[in-house]
Amino acid sequence: MNKPIYILGLSCFYHDSAAVLLRDGEIVFAAQEERYTRKKHDEAFPKSAIAHALEHAGITANDLNAVAFYEKPMLKFFDRILQTTMKVWPRGLRQYHLAMHEWMPKKLWTPQIIQKELGYKGKIFYPAHHESHAASAFFCSGFPDAAVITADGVGEWATTTIGHGQGKDLKLLKEIRYPHSLGLLYSAITYYLGFKVNSAEYKVMGLAPYGEPKYVEQMRQLIDLKPDGSFALAMQYFTYEYGLRMTGKSIETLFGKPTRDPESPLEQFHKDIARSLQEITDEAMLNLARAAKQLTGSKYLCLAGGVALNCVSNGKILRSGIFEDIFIQPASGDAGGALGAALMVWHKQMQGERLPRMQHTYLGNAYSQEEIEQFLKDQGMPYDTVALHDLPQYVAKLLEGENVLGWFQGRMEFGPRSLGNRSIIADARNPENWKKVNLKIKFRESFRPFAPTILEERTKEYFALDRESPYMLLVADTLPDKRREIPAVTHVDSSARIQTINRNQNALYYDLLKAFEASTGCPVIINTSFNVRGEPIVESPKDALNCFLHTHMDYLVLGQCVIDKKKLPPEWKRSSEEYLKQFALD
Amino acid sequence: MHIPVPLRRLYDLWMRFSQVLGRIMSTILLTILWIFVFGLYAIILKCMRLVSRQSSKETYWIDVSDHSTEMRYQF
Ligand SMILES: [Fe+2]
Numbered sequence A: 001m002n003k004p005i006y007i008l009g010l011s012c013f014y015h016d017s018a019a020v021l022l023r024d025g026e027i028v029f030a031a032q033e034e035r036y037t038r039k040k041h042d043e044a045f046p047k048s049a050i051a052h053a054l055e056h057a058g059i060t061a062n063d064l065n066a067v068a069f070y071e072k073p074m075l076k077f078f079d080r081i082l083q084t085t086m087k088v089w090p091r092g093l094r095q096y097h098l099a100m101h102e103w104m105p106k107k108l109w110t111p112q113i114i115q116k117e118l119g120y121k122g123k124i125f126y127p128a129h130h131e132s133h134a135a136s137a138f139f140c141s142g143f144p145d146a147a148v149i150t151a152d153g154v155g156e157w158a159t160t161t162i163g164h165g166q167g168k169d170l171k172l173l174k175e176i177r178y179p180h181s182l183g184l185l186y187s188a189i190t191y192y193l194g195f196k197v198n199s200a201e202y203k204v205m206g207l208a209p210y211g212e213p214k215y216v217e218q219m220r221q222l223i224d225l226k227p228d229g230s231f232a233l234a235m236q237y238f239t240y241e242y243g244l245r246m247t248g249k250s251i252e253t254l255f256g257k258p259t260r261d262p263e264s265p266l267e268q269f270h271k272d273i274a275r276s277l278q279e280i281t282d283e284a285m286l287n288l289a290r291a292a293k294q295l296t297g298s299k300y301l302c303l304a305g306g307v308a309l310n311c312v313s314n315g316k317i318l319r320s321g322i323f324e325d326i327f328i329q330p331a332s333g334d335a336g337g338a339l340g341a342a343l344m345v346w347h348k349q350m351q352g353e354r355l356p357r358m359q360h361t362y363l364g365n366a367y368s369q370e371e372i373e374q375f376l377k378d379q380g381m382p383y384d385t386v387a388l389h390d391l392p393q394y395v396a397k398l399l400e401g402e403n404v405l406g407w408f409q410g411r412m413e414f415g416p417r418s419l420g421n422r423s424i425i426a427d428a429r430n431p432e433n434w435k436k437v438n439l440k441i442k443f444r445e446s447f448r449p450f451a452p453t454i455l456e457e458r459t460k461e462y463f464a465l466d467r468e469s470p471y472m473l474l475v476a477d478t479l480p481d482k483r484r485e486i487p488a489v490t491h492v493d494s495s496a497r498i499q500t501i502n503r504n505q506n507a508l509y510y511d512l513l514k515a516f517e518a519s520t521g522c523p524v525i526i527n528t529s530f531n532v533r534g535e536p537i538v539e540s541p542k543d544a545l546n547c548f549l550h551t552h553m554d555y556l557v558l559g560q561c562v563i564d565k566k567k568l569p570p571e572w573k574r575s576s577e578e579y580l581k582q583f584a585l586d
Numbered sequence B: 001m002h003i004p005v006p007l008r009r010l011y012d013l014w015m016r017f018s019q020v021l022g023r024i025m026s027t028i029l030l031t032i033l034w035i036f037v038f039g040l041y042a043i044i045l046k047c048m049r050l051v052s053r054q055s056s057k058e059t060y061w062i063d064v065s066d067h068s069t070e071m072r073y074q075f
Helices: A047-057 A073-088 A093-103 A107-118 A129-141 A182-192 A201-210 A216-222 A249-255 A268-296 A311-320 A335-349 A369-379 A388-399 A431-441 A456-462 A507-520 A541-549 A576-581 B005-051
Strands: A006-011 A018-023 A026-032 A066-069 A145-151 A158-166 A169-177 A223-225 A231-233 A300-304 A325-328 A404-408 A422-427 A451-455 A474-477 A495-501 A524-529 A555-558 A561-564
Touching (some): A006 A335, A018 A047, A026 A047, A026 A335, A066 A107, A066 A335, A073 A107, A093 A107, A129 A145, A129 A158, A129 A169, A129 A325, A129 A335, A145 A268, A158 A182, A158 A268, A169 A335, A182 A201, A182 A268, A201 A268, A201 A311, A216 A223, A216 A249, A216 A268, A268 A300, A311 A474, A311 A495, A369 A541, A369 A561, A388 A404, A404 A431, A404 A541, A422 A431, A431 A524, A451 A456, A451 A507, A456 A495, A541 A555
Parallel strands (some): A006 A066, A145 A300
Antiparallel strands (some): A145 A158, A158 A169, A223 A231, A422 A524, A474 A495
């Protein structure tokens, strides 16, 4: 038998660093560094993620056949950053100093850092940033031929691309370059609305349904959308090329209100802005989809890059019928770049075989029942053990009504969503649960919606969606007759960000829903990530227990161990305030 | 390396000073670079742009279909 080929994909030094390991093209491990360092969006060299990846496969860095870095550092620096410095000169001195201090000692030495940290002497490859994004979508899609759209903040130069994937080949055809960027437009408005850039874009998307599209015309002053899918931003409204802030005075004049202070009350105006931005984003994405169709003639579409996490736009592209089917890379942010880079090397450099569609994102660490029990014993934590085949029924009973559960099972998800292995779950029929989970467990803004997980076979009975959505990347309407049944996951505009589940993807989680359905008739539950506001999703039993103890969660299910908060002795009482202080607000 | 305690403090102080000095020096050097080198190029660029004023565009796409990218290189 031939020795397997190992490729390590890396992304780091911008945000969301991650490591991905391929064995003969198959993803054997993928994780974001933030989960180990407990620092949200950690951009440091992904030491821990790499160590876990190698350990998981039982290999050392010497066994790697190639390392793939998710972008071209030299191109980014010498071309874009230095050119932009000249373009905006004599503004941007501070930005220039910051960039220089980032690049000179660190980013310019990317290969040296990789070699030193890994003790690796082999080949390192550098696909372009958007090639990595495109590859992460196309090569995971299983489509033999597909159009590919990538859109994010910025890579080297490109911010938006249209490409064409055929078999093992993937080519970018057209691009739009910095500073014109849908991602940066979204981030700039996120900033204007007083939320954290590169982190809270989700909140803006969640806020949009509360508003009216009253400012679409003003938005059109910010961005010139061409019918051929291309666009340009009116740069007089944006300051990110030379300033440390995203936008300035001129955007305040345009919209007639000052930039919102973080954490200050949200007014109807802010909701209307969010909604207007969503309308423009939808329009831009639909234009791009039409252009991609025209350029490639493909039946299928693949999407990646941070903007592809905008599930509202994704849902619109799907319903437009421009393409027969679409695949969206679940790790669409820069963490997924690590995956795409490795896949580029496997397919284009090594001419490796295509693999069927990626089936799940459970690609991180798992903890065995023995490890979990040992951990709980060491802590002196009282718990009950439930036999594995009784676990779904047992937990389903706990779920009914108003309990909120921490659910920790199997391998950790790769990408920004929790999909049933590191989740907080609750009964979607109880409208109180929405408030409870937002305010008393996640400690986040009350307007933010929750996503449902539904048994795949019953999706059509509840939502206007005719296909699977295993990664929570599609938004569709809850059907009118079901809105009152599952109020906790239906947004104000009656939409829902759906996760469908079948037994092949996650047997235990599926069985849990099945058991819940058997006793209540309802195949839907609330699923949200296992963390508090500003905290990375939990990685280990220790993180999970910590988060559980410091919030108002009622039960924690760690593997087969169940902890009931009511039964805990008083010495286990913890205050949430102390816990929350360690995480910066997102 | 073993250093006696009184000297140790002096050594620490010296190291901290050298770091601050390094930071100041690099900031000064980078600023000089920014004013003279980048500034000169920036002015030339701005003049060139004045000469070749672009009219409004039909499309903002840049065709990259014949760019060949080589994954081995960082650029
Ligand atoms: Fe990106």
